[in-house]
Amino acid sequence: ILKNTGKQKSNILTFDRKIMTWSILKGNYDLFLVDGSFSQRSNAEIENDLIRSFKLMNLSKSDFKNFISNRKIGFRYNNPELKMFFWQRYTANSSYTFNKTKDFEKEIIEFINQSSPYYLHQFAVPNFEIKRLLDKFVFFDTKILYFPDYIIINKNMTLSPIFKNIDISEKYCLGYKGKSLDIYLLKKLCI
Numbered sequence: 100i101l102k103n104t105g106k107q108k109s110n111i112l113t114f115d116r117k118i119m120t121w122s123i124l125k126g127n128y129d130l131f132l133v134d135g136s137f138s139q140r141s142n143a144e145i146e147n148d149l150i151r152s153f154k155l156m157n158l159s160k161s162d163f164k165n166f167i168s169n170r171k172i173g174f175r176y177n178n179p180e181l182k183m184f185f186w187q188r189y190t191a192n193s194s195y196t197f198n199k200t201k202d203f204e205k206e207i208i209e210f211i212n213q214s215s216p217y218y219l220h221q222f223a224v225p226n227f228e229i230k231r232l233l234d235k236f237v238f239f240d241t242k243i244l245y246f247p248d249y250i251i252i253n254k255n256m257t258l259s260p261i262f263k264n265i266d267i268s269e270k271y272c273l274g275y276k277g278k279s280l281d282i283y284l285l286k287k288l289c290i
Contacts, residue, residue, distance in 0.1 A: 109248035112152055116183055118251055131247045135186045145184050146232065150239045155246060157266040163236045165261055167229055169207055175214065175221040176207060180256065182222045191223035192216050202226045246270055250283040 111122055112131035119134050132148050133140065140148070153163050170178050176191060189197050194216035201208050202225045214221060224232075250271060252262050271283040 111249045111251060112155075112247040113251040113253070114180060114183075114256060115251065115253040118253070132184070135184045142185065142188060146235060147239075149184065150236050151244065153236070154239060154241050155244050155267070156250070156262075158261065158264055160233060160236055162261045162264055164229070164233060167224060167232055169203070169223045171210075175218055176210065176223040177220070178222055178224070181224070182220075187219075189222050189224045189228070190219060191221050192218040196223070197225055197228065200225045200227070246285060248285050248288060249274075252281045252283075253279060254281065255279050 109127065110129040110131060111118070111127070113119060113122075114132065116134050119130055119132070122128075122130060131152055133145075135145065138145070149166075150163070153166070167181055168178065169176055172179075182189070191197070191203075191211045192214045193212055196203075196211065203211065203223060204226070207223055211221070211223060250267065252265075254262070267283060270286060272286055272289040273281060274284040274289065275282040
């Protein structure tokens with residue numbers, strides 16, 4: 100699709116780490132969202148990028164809340180999609196939590212307190228941070244939204260139910276619909 104439009108270096112919005120990596124290795128650094136391990140962006144900038152992405156895809160506060168929510172996956176709390184952007188910011192185990200807080204739902208803090216301090220990859224966002232991020236989402240200024248050339252959705256990601264709610268038909272056309280990936284193009288790039 101990139102070759103067909105003549106735009107080899109295009110700005111891309113994706114939540115897929117492999118596509119981010121592929122894009123960077125191909126010399127395309129104009130990514131809407133960047134894996135936290137690849138980026139020098141501040142936490143505030145990453146938060147803005149995430150919110151801006153949800154806003155331009157016309158996703159709701161409820162969708163954003165689902166995205167930033169704490170989830171018990173296997174033997175620990177984890178949110179792989181959010182953790183990708185904030186690697187160790189919200190690490191949570193018996194010896195460490197963000198800002199040394201205990202502000203979690205009762206079952207979460209009890210689990211955290213009993214978890215090994217070696218659970219470095221356990222990830223839980225405190226209640227006050229969830230509230231702050233949701234407030235930031237609600238009051239985010241959308242007057243200046245710029246739109247990426249491409250939006251690439253990996254339908255196999257755990258957050259894929261959120262993407263069933265996107266509404267981008269006003270500005271984008273579906274350029275490719277595959278088994279795993281959907282690629283949307285800005286209408287001016289549609290053939």
